[in-house]
Amino acid sequence: MANPQPRRVLVIGGGVCGLVTLRNLVERGSFEKVELVERRDDVGGVWYLDEQQTPSPGPHWPSPAYPNLIGNVLPEFLSFSEAPFPEPSSTPHQPFPTLKETHDYLRKFADRYLEQGVIRLNTEVIKVEELPERKGWTVVTKDWSSQEKDGNVVSSVWDAVVVCTGWYDEPLWPPTEGLDIVKEKGIATHAKWYRGPSQKYAGRRVLVIGNGNSSNDIASHLAPLAQHPIYRSIRRHALRHFVSLPDSRIQDVAPVVRYSLQDNDKVTVELKDGKLIEDIDIVFIGSGYTPNPSFIYVQDPHSSSSSSSLAPLMSQIDTNAPQPRRIPSLHRHILYAYNPSLAFIGSTMCFTPFTIADVSSTWLTLAWMNQITYPSSSSALLQFEKDRIAHIETQRAIEAEETGREPSSLFTYSALGSSEEDYAAGLKREIVGVRPELGGVLPEWSEERRVYRQQMYALKYKSLEWLKLQREENLKEKERNLLKQEGVKAGVVETVPVPANGTVLY
Known part of the structure; x- marks a missing residue:
């Protein structure tokens, strides 16, 4: 079957990935119509800290960010091509942009599209359904800016859909015994809901799970407030890009194997080394997120029936199979193998998501214009996923043998890790092969x-x-x-x- 050449394209999500995808489809493509829908009342994704101080239409979808957040990526790696990040107001000793500076950059980048009506805010995507015989996608949205109490439901058909909803919707909770009970009691909270240090933590006994950026921030923020020590449960030393200062008030302990609720509604945790920690008041879970675009329904790729047989895209994943935490069946982490008129930008975790989203959405734009060629059969498109899973499993086994420990949870299918430069450089080579003028525009890898x-x-x-x-x-x-x-x-x-x-x- 011929590869698609869509005319009408819908982008879902107004964060980093969605905004640069919209720009690249509009400015570097020649499509008849391109629009972006965003369910919140402003663009920016996780960089838009909506504390809902004034009522807004529809449900509230808060960012996992917190006030006074300072990033850990330099401005040049936060710059979309042809749109340099302005010099931050910070000093030479603190050159990393703040949450507000980053949102301001994204808002300015989006302004012209907002003015043109190409971006529709307060528009929640309820369902995306694949039409038979690759005839497009039915997208059901709910317009929360309308006067309807429950929103105004609208259905439309698009030739192609790009999903740019990122990683920060569905928190990942570890399957630790007793955690569900502690969670129901409100004692265990995911890092997604952390909003910075406050007096409500003063004198409390705190346990933080993990030693990534979120866990390290929470532990260091609460060290001056909470009862000492703050316990940080970790499986291994932090990777070097999870930067934090040593603090004698934070004590690293072994992984938790069991939570037990005490009669006084405090918690006892049993560690892997057999030690017990009692009277814990608060548990913060910093175990990350899992991708779950649950609103996407696709034709059953294995059905021989000519009639429509829709199933959730994520049902294609066997949770017991290797690398279950991924959006399935993607070629180059971008194109849906069974119908390449569905695409994803931001399906991976990476060190520099702004620049990776830029190059991958430029590649997608040219692929949909049939300027960049890619396999036309689903089996050939699926080979990328098979090869990637095999590579990751091999590397995880090597790491486990060399270290004698469980491989890092970040050493996974969806985390580019050490392959980031090769991945981005490969996409850029194909882009420059058909559009040489973009060689000096896109970043170098x-x-x-x-x-x-x-x-x-x-x-x-x-x-x-x-x-x-x-x-x-x-x-x-x-x-x-x-x-x-x-x-x-x-x-x-x-x-x-x-x-x-x-x-x-x-």
């Missing part, structure tokens, strides 16, 4: 760039050290001013030395 990118993590560590010193100095200044004020009130000259230590919020 090479071994040299990989080394340069990895230097970000050492720079991030130094920035954390600088921020810590700044907060210590601010605290000392406050103490000096307080002592001075007290001395003036007592009619004496300040002679009391400033304490050398104190609470440091970082």
